[in-house]
Amino acid sequence: MANMAQAIRLALNYSEKNLQLRDVFGQDVGAPLGGVFTATQGLKTSWNTPLDERGIISMAMGIAMAGDRCVAEIQFCDYIFNTIDLLKIAGNTLWCTNGQYKLPMTVMTPVGAGIRGSVYHSHSFDSWASRIQGWKVVMPSTPLDAYGLLLSAIKDPNPVLFLKPKALMRVRGDELIPGEPADEKELKMRIDAPIGDRSKWKADWPQTEEYRVEIGKGKITRQGEQITVVSWGRHLLLANEIADELKADGVSVEVIDLRSIYPYDWGMIKKSVEKTGRVLIVNEDTEVTNFGEHLIYRVVQELFYQLLARPRLIAGKNVPGIGLHPNLEDATVPQKAEIKSAILEIIEEVP
Amino acid sequence: MSYSKTTSSKSNSAKANFAKVVSKKKSLVKMSSKSVKSSKSAKSNTSTQSLGQLPDKTLIQMLDLMIKSRVLEERLIKIYRAGESYFWIGGPGEEAWGVPIGLLANKGQGVKHDFLHLHYRCTPTLIAMGMPMKDSIRLMMNRVTDPSTGGRNFSNHYCIPEMNIAPVTSPIGVQYGIALGTAHAQKRAGAKAISIVTGGDAGTAEGDFASCLIWASRKDNELPMLITVQNNYWGISTSYEGQHGETNIADRARGFNIRSRVVNGNDPVESYLALKEEMDYIRKTGKPSFIEAKVSRLYGHSSASGANLVTSEEDCIKSFSDKLVSKKIITEKEVKAIWSAYEEEALRATEEARGEGAPTSDSIWDHVFADNENSDWRKF
Ligand SMILES: Cc1ncc(C[n+]2csc(CCOP(=O)(O)OP(=O)(O)O)c2C)c(N)n1
Ligand SMILES: [Mg+2]
Numbered sequence: 001m002a003n004m005a006q007a008i009r010l011a012l013n014y015s016e017k018n019l020q021l022r023d024v025f026g027q028d029v030g031a032p033l034g035g036v037f038t039a040t041q042g043l044k045t046s047w048n049t050p051l052d053e054r055g056i057i058s059m060a061m062g063i064a065m066a067g068d069r070c071v072a073e074i075q076f077c078d079y080i081f082n083t084i085d086l087l088k089i090a091g092n093t094l095w096c097t098n099g100q101y102k103l104p105m106t107v108m109t110p111v112g113a114g115i116r117g118s119v120y121h122s123h124s125f126d127s128w129a130s131r132i133q134g135w136k137v138v139m140p141s142t143p144l145d146a147y148g149l150l151l152s153a154i155k156d157p158n159p160v161l162f163l164k165p166k167a168l169m170r171v172r173g174d175e176l177i178p179g180e181p182a183d184e185k186e187l188k189m190r191i192d193a194p195i196g197d198r199s200k201w202k203a204d205w206p207q208t209e210e211y212r213v214e215i216g217k218g219k220i221t222r223q224g225e226q227i228t229v230v231s232w233g234r235h236l237l238l239a240n241e242i243a244d245e246l247k248a249d250g251v252s253v254e255v256i257d258l259r260s261i262y263p264y265d266w267g268m269i270k271k272s273v274e275k276t277g278r279v280l281i282v283n284e285d286t287e288v289t290n291f292g293e294h295l296i297y298r299v300v301q302e303l304f305y306q307l308l309a310r311p312r313l314i315a316g317k318n319v320p321g322i323g324l325h326p327n328l329e330d331a332t333v334p335q336k337a338e339i340k341s342a343i344l345e346i347i348e349e350v351p
Numbered sequence: 352m353s354y355s356k357t358t359s360s361k362s363n364s365a366k367a368n369f370a371k372v373v374s375k376k377k378s379l380v381k382m383s384s385k386s387v388k389s390s391k392s393a394k395s396n397t398s399t400q401s402l403g404q405l406p407d408k409t410l411i412q413m414l415d416l417m418i419k420s421r422v423l424e425e426r427l428i429k430i431y432r433a434g435e436s437y438f439w440i441g442g443p444g445e446e447a448w449g450v451p452i453g454l455l456a457n458k459g460q461g462v463k464h465d466f467l468h469l470h471y472r473c474t475p476t477l478i479a480m481g482m483p484m485k486d487s488i489r490l491m492m493n494r495v496t497d498p499s500t501g502g503r504n505f506s507n508h509y510c511i512p513e514m515n516i517a518p519v520t521s522p523i524g525v526q527y528g529i530a531l532g533t534a535h536a537q538k539r540a541g542a543k544a545i546s547i548v549t550g551g552d553a554g555t556a557e558g559d560f561a562s563c564l565i566w567a568s569r570k571d572n573e574l575p576m577l578i579t580v581q582n583n584y585w586g587i588s589t590s591y592e593g594q595h596g597e598t599n600i601a602d603r604a605r606g607f608n609i610r611s612r613v614v615n616g617n618d619p620v621e622s623y624l625a626l627k628e629e630m631d632y633i634r635k636t637g638k639p640s641f642i643e644a645k646v647s648r649l650y651g652h653s654s655a656s657g658a659n660l661v662t663s664e665e666d667c668i669k670s671f672s673d674k675l676v677s678k679k680i681i682t683e684k685e686v687k688a689i690w691s692a693y694e695e696e697a698l699r700a701t702e703e704a705r706g707e708g709a710p711t712s713d714s715i716w717d718h719v720f721a722d723n724e725n726s727d728w729r730k731f
Contacts, residue, residue, distance in 0.1 A: 022539070050569070055528055055562035062532015062546075065517060066462050068539075082558075085522050097510040097518045098501030099718035133726070134719055157721035216731070266731040298728075 001172040002180055002187060004164065007143035008039040008108070009191060010177055010208045011150035012071060016045050018210070019154050023063055025049050026056055026073030032198045036075055037110060037169045041193040042203030053079050057086040057107065061093075064105040069154055074109040077125040077163070084132070090159045091134030106153040106160045111139070112234050112284050113333045114167030119321035121166075122329070124285035126232070126261050129161050130294070136215050137261040139163040141236035142173040145259060148213030156215060163261075165233040179208035218265035220272070222247075224254035226347050227278040230269055230295060232258040235282045235334060242340045253343060261291060266298065273299055277308035278346050284333045287315035309349035314342055396663055398670035400447075403620035407680050413454070413619045414675060414686070417446035417668050419693045420475040423484050426697040427491045427506055428650060428658045435705070436491050439658055441507045442472030444649030445581055447667035448616035451623035452579075453479025455630055456547060458514050463542035466515040466533035468526035470550045471507040472581060473519070480514055484693075485700035492701075495708040502710040524550055524557030527578070531566045534574035543634040549579040553586020555600050567639040568607040576639040577629055578604065581616060583648040587656070604641035616644025617667040 002010060015021035023045055026035070030048040034041025049056050053074055060072035074080045080087075093101050113122035129137040136158055140146040146164070153160035172184075181187050190204040221236065222243040231239045236257045243253035254272050258264055273279050279299055281292035292313040299311050314334045316322075322332045402410065424443040431439040442449060453476040457465045469476060474487060486498050490509070493502035499510040499518075510518035517529065530548035537544045554560065567574040580600050584591040597603060604611035610632065614625045622644060629640040647664035651657055675681045719726035 023535075050562075050565050052558075052562050052565065054558055055531065055566050058525065058528025058559065058562065059532045059535065059566065062529045062534070063536050064532070065529065066466070066533045066536030068536050086525060086528070089520055089522065089525060093518055093520075094721060095718045096500055096504055096508075096520070097512075097718075098497075098499075098503060099723075100510055100512050101518055102721045104721075136720075158724075263726070263728070263731050266728070294728075 001174065001184060002143045002177055003170050003172050004140070004143045004146050005037050005039045005169045006187060006191060007147040007177060008150060008164065009041060009043070010180065010206070011147045012040060012043055013203070013205045014208050014210070015069075015151060015154045016043060019151065020069050021045060021071065021154055022068040023047070023070040024073070025059070025070070027051055027075045029073050032193070034193055035073065037164070037166065038192070039164070039169070040073070042191060042201075042205070053083045054086060057083040057090065060105040060107060061086065061090050061103055064103040064159070065101060069104060071106045071108060071154065074107065076121050076123075076166075077109040077111045078120045078123040080109055080125060084128075087132050087135065091132050093134070094158070095134060102157050103159050104157045106150070106162055108150075108162040108164055110166035110169070111163045112165050112167060113322050113329055114165075114234055116324065116326070116329065117166070117322075118324035122322035124283070124316065126163055126283060127285035127289065127291040129163070130261050130291040134159065136160045136263065137163065138215055138259060139165065139233045139261060140259060141165065141168065141233055141257050142175070143171075144173050144175045144177055144211075145213050145219075145257075147177045147208070148211050149215065149259065151210065152212045152215050155212070160215070163233065167234050168237070171237070177208050178211045179206055181206055213259065216260045216263040216265060218259050218268045219257045220254065220268065221257050222253060222255035224252040224276070226252045226276055227280060227343055228254045228256060228269070228272040228276045229280045229282060229343065230256045230258055230292075231282040232261065233283070235284060235339075238336050238339060239282060242336060242343065246340070246343065251344070251347065264295070269295065269299070270303065273303050274306055277306055279311045280339075280342055280346055281311070281313045282315070282334055282339055284316045286318050287313065288318045290315045308351055309346045312342060312346060314339055396665050398665065398674065400615075400618040400667075400670050400674050401620050402674065402678065403624050405620055405623060409623070410620070410675060411681055413450050413623065414668070414671055414681065415689055416450045416453070416479045417475065417619065417671065418686075418689050419484070420446050420450065420478040421668055422690065422693040422697050423478065423487055424474055424650070426484075426701060427487065428654070430488065430491050430701060431654045431658065436493070436506065438654050439491070439506050440471045440653035441650075442474045444647035444664065444667065445472050445583065445616065446475040447619040447671065448581060448622045448644040448646050449473055449475025450479045451619055451626050452476045452547065452549075455623070455626050456480065457544055460513050460515055462533075462537045462540035463544050464515050465544050466517060466530065466537065466546040468517045468530040468533070468546065468548040469509065469519055470526065470554070470581075471505070471519055472551070473509070473549065474507055477509055477511070477516065482509070482511065483700070484697050485704055488697070488700050488704045489707065492704050493709065494704055495710045496704070501714075523554040524559040526550060527557075527563035528559040530576060531563060531574060534567070534576045538575055538637060543575075545575045545577055545630065545633045547577045547579070549581055551586065552580055552582040552584065552591060552600060553589060553594055555580055555603070556594060564604055564607045564609060568609050573638040575633050575637045577626075577633055578609070578639055578641045580643045581646050582643055583646045585648055585652065587652045599643055601641055601643040609639050609641050611641040611643075613643045613645065616646035617665045617670065619667065619671055
């Protein structure tokens, strides 16, 4: 099984060959490194940029304006903040021009904590991104979804932000990408750049196939009856684990992988909460004006009389950074135990 | 809205004017164009112009378009004063620089034509490219018929995809970065088209300006870009001296081995010749070039500062028409006729635009996403 970095690489290779992807660029994205998480190794169209995030986003906007497809990378989302007005412009260009200039560009960036990345390699961007209108925002939790969402992002006529949970870059899924060799070692041999001199290395790309995850569609990853847990990215996998553990104790948890932050799959959330009457939203961006609060607002507005307990959000603590020492990081971003006990509390709550 | 037909023709009355004037003059006027002005001399209100070796036809065409642009801007200010618009910002005083750009650009849509990444003082360029006055007035009056923004944005925030006019946006300086991307795509297409980018002097302090110089000049990755600055010596109320340690902004380009020069942007001939030379160089070499144009700001920053006529700075149209009159390339009477024909056209266009519809409230959700895919979360 491909890990997420390999899945992204496969998606980019597929897109170079089949979706007119013309440029993949960012800091250290081209040879020899192929990205700090190796997600762009071996590609034909990848190239290294100056160390200039604003330049990277601007370049993508211009390429898109000229009608070519590109994927730009910001090396860590911690460094995307100085481009936020450019992201605003990329998102409002179509609207400001009354529908005249589309900007079909994809920006991908690693997000979140979980690798002991200290203050400036642990930020999240999903809630911030949800406030930048005109963008679609996606965040996969599995390699297969990463592949399918990236193809959709590249095809989409709008700017799409593809958030890569950095702690999941080396995590394998349990479903093959269509066309992916079943043998992990073979895949590695064919598409991972060798250690040492890479000047003569070329990837031997497997013929992966078109597989798309529609932007705006979530996925029920665990069926359950007593509570709905909505999450995305790294914490989705935690939610799955918890649901499996609780199942053994006779607690039935439904887990929704939202996958798209905007547009989001309200239909799926609604149907699930109507069934369970209880909802917990989990993500690691900071908790004040967190995107999960919007979802809870909507749950309260539309499903108030079907609720059996107060909806709840578990998110990152509202502090300026994520400290390096594990005591600090673990106290800042949601942990498994906290999520599990919240689920049990909500289930026990009676109206 | 197609500009392909209107670009080389002006309004009928103006066209007649122009043809009449040109037909009378046959001689070439020969004068030196080497008149790079120091920062101080470009700010005086006395003429600093030359005539170069341009045919009378081009000289008169430039004067004609400069007047047209000025008349339009003055009409926009009147529309603001009459309370028929909320804000005015524009380019009166920068015509001698802007008109030649419009005349020289390879006009059209797509990577085989030039892209223009402009700021809010570029009406002269668009007038020279054939934008009808009425379209600017529609933008000024936020009509639904405004072809640039449909009533969504400020005056002079043009967007004309048919002519590769990238949307003008308010955040200062961002166009310098975005132009890199169109230049990159143009270079790949290999059609010798270039990306032209311009902005104000104060805006060069933004990081995007530095980004532009850095990305455009990477060794073996140079981009076909004409990078320009319209230096009017002001950033709202901040003087040039208040911000700049460098002697000329153009000096910054040299640090990146970008060919660079300063021109008197109050002189349409000098501007034309410099632009032509640099555009030819870029098309030939695929490398960037830089021009800083010293210009005047004749009505202050915007309506927020009153939009009153400034008499202490050179008026490039007055200088140029005086020069053409004194060289007997045009008569005073003919110049007057150009002004009044355009004034009449602008007035008519205003009356027509006034009667056109306004954008409807329910249109706010239009074009958030492409092809009007729903973007309203209430309907997800
Ligand atoms: C990023 C940004 N900061 C501030 C402003 C407000 N603002 C509008 S115009 C202007 C001055 C620009 O001066 P300059 O670049 O010299 O252009 P000019 O208006 O003189 O042509 C400022 C500060 C803005 N529009 N964008
Ligand atoms: Mg200025």
